Amino acid sequence: MKLVFASDSFKGSLSSKRTAELLTRAARKVFGVCECIGVTIADGGEGTVDAVIDTLKGEKVIATVHDPLMNRIQVSYGIEGGRAVIEMAAASGLTLVPEALRDPLNTTTYGTGELILDALDRGCRELYIAIGGSATNDGGMGCLRVLGARFLDKDGNELSGCGKDLAEVSTIDLERMDSRLSDTSVTVLCDVKNPLCGENGATYTFAKQKGANPETLELLENGMQNYRDVIRGQFGIDCDLIKGAGAAGGLGAALKVFLHATMQSGIETVLDLIGFDDLLDGADLVVTGEGRVDSQSVCGKVMQGVALRAKAGGIPVYGLCGSLGDGAQLLYDCGVTSLYSLVDENTSVEEAMTNAEEVYYHAAVQMFSQIKREKR
Numbered sequence: 001m002k003l004v005f006a007s008d009s010f011k012g013s014l015s016s017k018r019t020a021e022l023l024t025r026a027a028r029k030v031f032g033v034c035e036c037i038g039v040t041i042a043d044g045g046e047g048t049v050d051a052v053i054d055t056l057k058g059e060k061v062i063a064t065v066h067d068p069l070m071n072r073i074q075v076s077y078g079i080e081g082g083r084a085v086i087e088m089a090a091a092s093g094l095t096l097v098p099e100a101l102r103d104p105l106n107t108t109t110y111g112t113g114e115l116i117l118d119a120l121d122r123g124c125r126e127l128y129i130a131i132g133g134s135a136t137n138d139g140g141m142g143c144l145r146v147l148g149a150r151f152l153d154k155d156g157n158e159l160s161g162c163g164k165d166l167a168e169v170s171t172i173d174l175e176r177m178d179s180r181l182s183d184t185s186v187t188v189l190c191d192v193k194n195p196l197c198g199e200n201g202a203t204y205t206f207a208k209q210k211g212a213n214p215e216t217l218e219l220l221e222n223g224m225q226n227y228r229d230v231i232r233g234q235f236g237i238d239c240d241l242i243k244g245a246g247a248a249g250g251l252g253a254a255l256k257v258f259l260h261a262t263m264q265s266g267i268e269t270v271l272d273l274i275g276f277d278d279l280l281d282g283a284d285l286v287v288t289g290e291g292r293v294d295s296q297s298v299c300g301k302v303m304q305g306v307a308l309r310a311k312a313g314g315i316p317v318y319g320l321c322g323s324l325g326d327g328a329q330l331l332y333d334c335g336v337t338s339l340y341s342l343v344d345e346n347t348s349v350e351e352a353m354t355n356a357e358e359v360y361y362h363a364a365v366q367m368f369s370q371i372k373r374e375k376r
Contacts, residue, residue, distance in 0.1 A: 001034040003027055004283045006041045008290040008302035010322050013356035016040045023287055026364035030372055037279055043302045044189035044266015045132040052085045053078035055274040065114035067096045068107035068135040077115055083126040084119035088112040088248060089133035094210060097135045102211025104137035105164040109251050113146025120180045130189040131248040137163045137207045137220050139227045140254020148177040166223025169230050186261040189269050191300035194246035196239035196253045197225050202246035231257060267305030276309055286310040289320040295327025304334045311335025320367055322352060340367045
């Protein structure tokens, strides 16, 4: 019997890797000798580097970069062969900025550019960049500055590349772009479809959570429209027509326009990178899960991606989750056979979080026992 385990992390309680270890122990208690394959998995957000590097046996490297407020910090990213897997949130993420200092007029993606440059220096020519969780709304200018782009005002002065500079951009000079980028493929892991500007654009959709007040929102949106117009005028590309251009405060637009990046679903890209379809070969069942299952779980999350791959191969999928919310049943259409929850009438959310390993293992044993009975 072959079982494949691929669960997202249960934030605040269980890592993706630990769920696979607990499932393996529970499966062998119930089924006896069986082949258990556990993979660390993520959907392109937090944990993506760990997921890919752990499964592919790559390595983590440390780079010194600047955070969103230009303080120097040390962060890690993953390398496997000539590939680099980068989480922009590691260098430019919202959690790096104290709440009292959050203001997207002042934050920059400069550190993300430094991670890309570090990867180029290490010989990587295949870059995978996860762009969730940003603290920025700079249109990706900070990132591109590190790579050689110059954003100039009407007097020819170079701008620093933070949110407040968007309104001042008059010309974009690419003459000094790093030549190594011409033979580097860039894949952006992004499930956000927002355009650069407008009601559903980068600013009005995301900047408030990054610290923008109503006045700041207006300044940023006006600036982003100017930035869009400069790009359209110089390069003939309308970023409002690019799905995902508004991701990470416009970093999606910069990577697409200036690095010719391919925009892909985070979970689909991770599954391809770790060779998930090959792992499914000969599998009798798959177990997946995440901390909270609801309608958002079918919007590019781990459980949906795993279930659809298994469904294509005719393999039953079982979801062992922290709790079930409205819309959880939508996963049945994606190929999930049954859903199990750690939280029930006997177990509260608090208990499930506090005693996560014990509760999860016990629930896994119960789930496998039921599966065993059904297969008789």
